[in-house]
Amino acid sequence: MMKETKRRMEFFSLYDHTNIEKHLEKMALKGWLIEDIGSYFWKYQKIEPKKLRFSVVYYPKAVNEGTVVSADRQHFIDMCTSGGWKYIINQGQMHIFCTKDENTPPIETDPEIQIECIHKFAKHEIIYNYCFAATCFLVLFAAFIYRIWKEPIEAIDNHLYKIWDAPFIVGFSVYNIINYLSWYKKAKSAAENGEFTDTKKLIKIEVLLWAPIYLFSAVLEFFSFLRLRYILFILGLILFAVILFYLFKKIRSAVYKSEREDKAKIKIKNIIAVFLVIAYVAAGIFAYIIIPKPYTHVREHTDEIFVKSYNIYHDDDAPLDISAFADIGNKTISREKFVDESVLIKQSSWTIYSIEEDDDLYLKYEITDVRFSPIIERCKNELIYNHYIFDYKKIDCSAEYEIYRQHDENGEKGNRFVFCDNNRIIEVHFGFELSEKEIIFAAEKLMNANI
Amino acid sequence: MPRAKFQTLTEQMFYILLCLKDECCGTDIMEKVLKITDSRISVGPGTLYNLLEQFVYEEIICETKVEGRRRSYILTKKGKEILETEYKRIQKQADDYRRLFEEEK
Numbered sequence: 001m002m003k004e005t006k007r008r009m010e011f012f013s014l015y016d017h018t019n020i021e022k023h024l025e026k027m028a029l030k031g032w033l034i035e036d037i038g039s040y041f042w043k044y045q046k047i048e049p050k051k052l053r054f055s056v057v058y059y060p061k062a063v064n065e066g067t068v069v070s071a072d073r074q075h076f077i078d079m080c081t082s083g084g085w086k087y088i089i090n091q092g093q094m095h096i097f098c099t100k101d102e103n104t105p106p107i108e109t110d111p112e113i114q115i116e117c118i119h120k121f122a123k124h125e126i127i128y129n130y131c132f133a134a135t136c137f138l139v140l141f142a143a144f145i146y147r148i149w150k151e152p153i154e155a156i157d158n159h160l161y162k163i164w165d166a167p168f169i170v171g172f173s174v175y176n177i178i179n180y181l182s183w184y185k186k187a188k189s190a191a192e193n194g195e196f197t198d199t200k201k202l203i204k205i206e207v208l209l210w211a212p213i214y215l216f217s218a219v220l221e222f223f224s225f226l227r228l229r230y231i232l233f234i235l236g237l238i239l240f241a242v243i244l245f246y247l248f249k250k251i252r253s254a255v256y257k258s259e260r261e262d263k264a265k266i267k268i269k270n271i272i273a274v275f276l277v278i279a280y281v282a283a284g285i286f287a288y289i290i291i292p293k294p295y296t297h298v299r300e301h302t303d304e305i306f307v308k309s310y311n312i313y314h315d316d317d318a319p320l321d322i323s324a325f326a327d328i329g330n331k332t333i334s335r336e337k338f339v340d341e342s343v344l345i346k347q348s349s350w351t352i353y354s355i356e357e358d359d360d361l362y363l364k365y366e367i368t369d370v371r372f373s374p375i376i377e378r379c380k381n382e383l384i385y386n387h388y389i390f391d392y393k394k395i396d397c398s399a400e401y402e403i404y405r406q407h408d409e410n411g412e413k414g415n416r417f418v419f420c421d422n423n424r425i426i427e428v429h430f431g432f433e434l435s436e437k438e439i440i441f442a443a444e445k446l447m448n449a450n451i
Numbered sequence: 452m453p454r455a456k457f458q459t460l461t462e463q464m465f466y467i468l469l470c471l472k473d474e475c476c477g478t479d480i481m482e483k484v485l486k487i488t489d490s491r492i493s494v495g496p497g498t499l500y501n502l503l504e505q506f507v508y509e510e511i512i513c514e515t516k517v518e519g520r521r522r523s524y525i526l527t528k529k530g531k532e533i534l535e536t537e538y539k540r541i542q543k544q545a546d547d548y549r550r551l552f553e554e555e556k
């Protein structure tokens with residue numbers, strides 16, 4: 001059976017009426033008539049292939065969407081219909097008409113009026129929207145760059161790739177605004193001489209840029225977590241978004257069918273949209289919080305006398321264990337691992353401790369592997385030279401690596417160390433005293449560990 | 452130089468206002484303009500709709516009645532003055548043309 005409808009991804013800027021008209025004419029010749037216009041996917045219905053003329057016009061007073069039209073807009077549509085044009089569909093202020101008759105006078109016969117209407121439409125759809133997007137992402141990107149400069153590890157560790165799209169979004173927003181304004185200037189001066197100006201084909205380049213960026217981000221995200229619970233989390237969020245969107249469409253359609261002023265309908269629609277977005281974000285945050293962190297295998301142990309509970313982790317692949325420094329006998333030891341990575345750095349940390357009463361055996365270390373060597377100095381600066389709490393001093397020893405030891409304000413030696421070379425920085429906190437030999441042993445073990 | 456709004460009229464504006472000397476609706480205007488100008492000028496429905504809205508807003512015309520989906524309009528006093536000013540301007544242009552070419556003969 002032949003398909004009765006089809007969807008196609010279209011990349012037209014909505015003010016590009018010239019090319020939209022040409023495109024719809026070609027589609028009608030192939031037997032497809034436009035039925036619905038989405039942001040990127042346009043829906044066509046099967047018709048007998050025929051030659052049709054299309055007219056894309058902008059009616060600035062159209063504030064409602066959906067199936068119900070206001071009296072004013074109905075009057076506009078009626079007038080076009082009485083001029084020999086058949087109304088097909090609208091997308092906000094943009095209206096599409098067609099006619100079989102080659103001699104039907106055009107809907108727009110005054111270029112100045114046409115430019116005025118397009119500009120009212122484009123001010124909102126192009127200029128305000130893209131300015132808003134560009135400003136938001138510019139601020140976000142500037143804040144992120146500032147953070148990278150101040151605290152490379154904190155910032156980079158926090159999934160750098162998530163911000164990669166910001167310069168692209170700013171770039172294509174500016175590109176779209178400049179292109180539109182240059183067309184508008186040209187068309188306006190031509191209109192003063194009574195001439196119409198065709199619009200340039202300006203593809204929505206954001207689709208071409210966004211798609212690979214998001215795909216790449218998704219792959220990175222996938223490999224950095226690679227845990228079923230996270231995949232389920234993401235799928236769950238997508239499903240929830242689909243449900244909310246469906247619900248929103250239903251409510252919106254009910255609101256538009258109600259007897260209210262157009263502006264009131266828009267207000268109600270916007271309030272519902274904001275409410276649903278808040279619900280979505282809240283659900284996402286809640287779900288993220290309740291999902292256990294990756295790389296942890298938790299077993300709860302309850303001490304009935306002291307009514308205390310402990311989490312005992314069993315990540316037993318630690319490159320340096322507490323047992324290398326002390327006799328652990330039959331003690332219960334918790335080994336908790338956490339790994340996080342971005343394209344620039346990878347951080348793996350272990351927290352190893354005895355849960356026995358009054359036992360302070362404790363070892364914690366975080367291994368930071370820098371994958372992008374030019375930032376190593378800034379990382380060292382953040383972790384060693386200008387640490388926000390601890391004062392580290394380099395110690396002279398026979399090790400192949402640089403070793404720094406924490407000193408308190410009175411010059412007393414602490415049990416926090418940093419080992420580093422040009423690729424790896426390790427922060428270690430021992431819960432017990434060590435000899436110099438043991439420090440060098442720990443450094444060598446951790447610096448050579450294969451993570 | 453952009454034209455100050457409705458200080459001078461385009462041909463389409465002129466004929467729309469001329470049709471509205473007597474009460475009529477949008478569809479009638481489109482037909483009347485074609486008839487008056489012997490199809491030399493046609494006013495597209497989109498252009499007509501927007502101009503009617505602007506004329507109403509500027510009180511150059513007013514809505515007289517709404518019958519179902521048909522809306523009828525007529526020139527106001529201000530509209531008549533604007534049309535007359537435009538007529539005099541065009542007539543002056545024609546007079547100047549005639550005078551100059553007649554002097555040459």
